[in-house]
Amino acid sequence: MMRACTVDELPPGESVRIPGPAPIAVFNADGELYAIDDTCSHQDASLAEGWLEGCFVECPLHAALFDLRTGMPSCLPAKKPVRTYAVLVEDGVVYVHADNADNAEGQEDAA
Amino acid sequence: MRSVAIVGASLAGARALQELRGQGFDGEVVLIGEEPHRPYDRPPLSKEFLAGAIDRDALDLLDTEDDLGVTYRLGVRAERLDPANGRLTLSDGGEVFADGVVIATGGRARTLPGAEGVAGVHVLRTLDDALRLRAELSGSPRVVVAGAGFVGAEVASTCRGLGLEVTVLEALDAPLSRVFGPELGAVCARLHAEHGTRLRCRSVVSGLTTVDDGPRGRRVTGIDLADGGHLPADVVVVGIGMSPAADWLIGSGLTVGNGVHTDRGLVTELSNVVAIGDVARYAGERGDRLRHEHWTNATEQAGVAVTNLLAGRTVRGHTASGYVWSDQYGGRIQVAGHPAPGDRLVLVEGTTEDSSFAATFERDGGTVGVFALNNAKLFNRLRRQALRPPAPVA
Numbered sequence: 001m002m003r004a005c006t007v008d009e010l011p012p013g014e015s016v017r018i019p020g021p022a023p024i025a026v027f028n029a030d031g032e033l034y035a036i037d038d039t040c041s042h043q044d045a046s047l048a049e050g051w052l053e054g055c056f057v058e059c060p061l062h063a064a065l066f067d068l069r070t071g072m073p074s075c076l077p078a079k080k081p082v083r084t085y086a087v088l089v090e091d092g093v094v095y096v097h098a099d100n101a102d103n104a105e106g107q108e109d110a111a
Numbered sequence: 112m113r114s115v116a117i118v119g120a121s122l123a124g125a126r127a128l129q130e131l132r133g134q135g136f137d138g139e140v141v142l143i144g145e146e147p148h149r150p151y152d153r154p155p156l157s158k159e160f161l162a163g164a165i166d167r168d169a170l171d172l173l174d175t176e177d178d179l180g181v182t183y184r185l186g187v188r189a190e191r192l193d194p195a196n197g198r199l200t201l202s203d204g205g206e207v208f209a210d211g212v213v214i215a216t217g218g219r220a221r222t223l224p225g226a227e228g229v230a231g232v233h234v235l236r237t238l239d240d241a242l243r244l245r246a247e248l249s250g251s252p253r254v255v256v257a258g259a260g261f262v263g264a265e266v267a268s269t270c271r272g273l274g275l276e277v278t279v280l281e282a283l284d285a286p287l288s289r290v291f292g293p294e295l296g297a298v299c300a301r302l303h304a305e306h307g308t309r310l311r312c313r314s315v316v317s318g319l320t321t322v323d324d325g326p327r328g329r330r331v332t333g334i335d336l337a338d339g340g341h342l343p344a345d346v347v348v349v350g351i352g353m354s355p356a357a358d359w360l361i362g363s364g365l366t367v368g369n370g371v372h373t374d375r376g377l378v379t380e381l382s383n384v385v386a387i388g389d390v391a392r393y394a395g396e397r398g399d400r401l402r403h404e405h406w407t408n409a410t411e412q413a414g415v416a417v418t419n420l421l422a423g424r425t426v427r428g429h430t431a432s433g434y435v436w437s438d439q440y441g442g443r444i445q446v447a448g449h450p451a452p453g454d455r456l457v458l459v460e461g462t463t464e465d466s467s468f469a470a471t472f473e474r475d476g477g478t479v480g481v482f483a484l485n486n487a488k489l490f491n492r493l494r495r496q497a498l499r500p501p502a503p504v505a
Binding site: 061062063077 | 155495
């Protein structure tokens with residue numbers, strides 16, 4: 001489990017980036033918290049810097065849209081999903097279950 | 112409409128194919144491309160692909176498993192359009208008949224006079240251009256880049272990343288200053304300086320010096336400058352823009368001049384022929400003629416043009432977002448809107464001396480453009496919230 005930030009640091013409409021070899025982006029979409037791979041599946045861009053609209057984030061580089069609930073892209077140029085992660089809030093701190101990652105391939109099969 | 116020919120296996124051509132299928136066209140589609148390659152993405156050619164960090168497969172715009180029901184005619188050039196008979200004549204003598212035509216032929220990179228056939232002198236537009244250039248970047252060549260636009264700057268950045276000695280020549284006082292003004296031109300100049308690239312502004316190339324290269328002809332040894340100077344070079348990369356590939360349409364009845372002329376919806380004089388991407392010179396909202404040479408523009412135009420092609424008339428007009436980006440020296444420049452010289456630059460965050468900042472271009476009391484260096488989040492917010500929406504189409 002990875003610590004992302006405190007609840008106060010992630011108000012609605014905001015995002016944080018957990019750096020690392022495979023950085024993770026955590027979003028507060030109108031009160032619901034979501035975590036996905038931070039790096040766009042199309043080209044190198046940080047989704048934490050993207051525009052949040054409902055439970056979709058738009059990549060800041062080429063405007064690919066990802067559904068925060070599933071990681072699936074809903075428009076070009078992205079064609080592959082990003083991984084999603086479970087988010088947990090405990091004692092005012094936001095944690096991400098990075099070891100409990102949904103499998104991106106599995107999601108694709110299920111779609 | 113039962114069949115459509117897309118001329119140009121480019122980003123614009125690939126997006127046109129996807130739009131045709133996405134918008135419900137189930138007829139025959141033929142995609143004609145002069146290059147032997149299936150449609151590929153060009154932006155990485157000056158960056159990751161040139162550096163050897165990604166391979167050809169990563170550039171594919173259309174997955175082989177995507178069944179879009181297209182017939183490829185690759186490695187042949189469309190040489191003539193005979194609209195009365197819906198006929199395209201190809202360079203191999205073949206013919207393609209179609210009810211609708213999407214012109215997406217892009218353009219050709221300009222080069223220096225006298226550069227034709229001289230080994231070591233490169234342009235960078237196609238995959239094969241990138242492969243040829245990449246093959247010459249081993250063995251510590253001295254690289255001179257003519258032109259400090261985005262392509263030139265990105266090539267310089269990649270070459271510095273490979274540890275090469277790089278000089279960039281620019282005719283203007285500062286890179287891109289004609290588009291972004293002197294303050295942001297200075298920012299582009301600073302990026303070169305901070306990363307060990309020598310930038311020589313107000314440098315006009317007057318010629319190439321060459322040496323006999325045996326049976327292969329001649330090979331470049333350097334560049335002569337108009338001020339009398341000379342720069343030795345093992346590899347010269349020319350990044351001085353492109354010319355739209357529209358000459359093949361002369362005689363077709365379509366208006367050609369710095370591209371193919373279209374209405375505001377990318378439709379030519381013929382309702383069953385549309386033009387998109389770098390080659391399309393469309394009617395703007397102020398009675399002007401516009402043509403854009405950008406990745407995003409090609410993708411935006413494809414959807415509009417296909418809607419109008421399938422409708423048989425112009426039901427949608429195109430409004431360009433003007434979005435461009437450039438990755439250089441580990442940083443990212445993003446621009447949106449339509450800035451012009453004389454606009455007032457207003458910094459929203461940071462200063463132009465900083466490694467990250469965002470600014471707007473102001474004109475007549477409104478925001479007409481957004482510029483950011485390493486500030487994607489604020490850039491996208493300004494783009495949505497500050498940028499004046501384009502004037503409504505009458």
